[in-house]
Amino acid sequence: MAHPPRIQAVAFDAFGTLFDVYSVGLLAEQLYPGKGAALADLWRSKQIEYSFIRTLSGRYKPFLEVTQDGLVFAAAKLGLALDAQRRTQLMNQYACLSPFPENLGALKALKAAGVPTAILSNGTPDMLDVAIKSAGMNGLFDHVLSVDAVHQYKTSADAYALGPQAFGCPAERILFVSSNGWDAAGASWYGYTTFWINRSGQPLEQLDVTPTVQGRQLTDVVDFVARHRA
């Protein structure tokens, strides 16, 4: 961190980083009073676990389906009845996520400064398209990159390779921004300069790798880029 590489572009993880998935937990709590947090937590864990396992075993399927699979398992594990209506309600919540309050301003500041930006996400192009529109982020990204193009989820190298390919510069010149500790670790291993948005003061993942920078929110990214721009 003493002398990080000069930054030419910024790539953002999507869900949890740009888009606030908190509303999913709120709806879960409305549908299953007292169990909403447990359902949202396990749903998220299984969604990610299934993305790992499918990539390890070469059994890709689109993230929307993996997301629904995670929901079905989580509800069954917690003994919660998940009829088609509630399943649809919860899945649809992913289509109308809010941005974190400071995110729009931060993205517009990067745009105004002429910094090339991308989303690099496990989400399918359709999911990302809907989420970007729902969050009012149209036109704020130069590239919207989905791992669906390579049928491998993060943390595989093929997934992270989409960034350097799109920007035409080495990974270390791209600031990869994620609120997921494991994603920041994987991107660091791949060679990105990394910014871990640690909103709630989580402990560092024990993976023998430290993100280049840590911050609390997206405005911290704007400050960092201003100081380390190529």
Add this chain to the structure above:
Amino acid sequence: MAHPPRIQAVAFDAFGTLFDVYSVGLLAEQLYPGKGAALADLWRSKQIEYSFIRTLSGRYKPFLEVTQDGLVFAAAKLGLALDAQRRTQLMNQYACLSPFPENLGALKALKAAGVPTAILSNGTPDMLDVAIKSAGMNGLFDHVLSVDAVHQYKTSADAYALGPQAFGCPAERILFVSSNGWDAAGASWYGYTTFWINRSGQPLEQLDVTPTVQGRQLTDVVDFVARHRA
């Protein structure tokens, strides 16, 4: 399941399948009253998550270290002080696991019937050696296979390939036995005939694959092999 292949050999997952990791949770509860179950659960989740991520990113390190990394993260996440003494106590618990009560009898029955058997585990050879001795299972396996030989954790194909290589027969002729739903799924994808030991009535993992057989304990494996032996 109507006509499963004839079985020539049996390969067992180790931790949670042959060796009961329940005592780890008991010790955790003694050390952190009221938090033991949460610590044991999160520890196990992170241990497996880290094994997935390291394999996806080509960052193998031995399972004993991955296990300790999972413990360190889990304690930090739950706000539990983990000094060197308690860390060592918890890690050492892995070295003196008990077998599930019926397991010794089941393994001896397979041995008496002349069925070739193996362990196929994420654990290092040292961890497996200690666990086998601690559980009184010396001499009950023809092969003790550790993924350390290929530096890839399950569910990668290289890990599962150790079974057919050791037995010299196709995967579908080997009954792969695991209490981990994701492991049974990965082995099924690889081509094994699979037996999911579902001791506590867990829901099926939503991975579009169903283990060949489900049972509650290892004696059910003996019955199945007796009926479907090559």
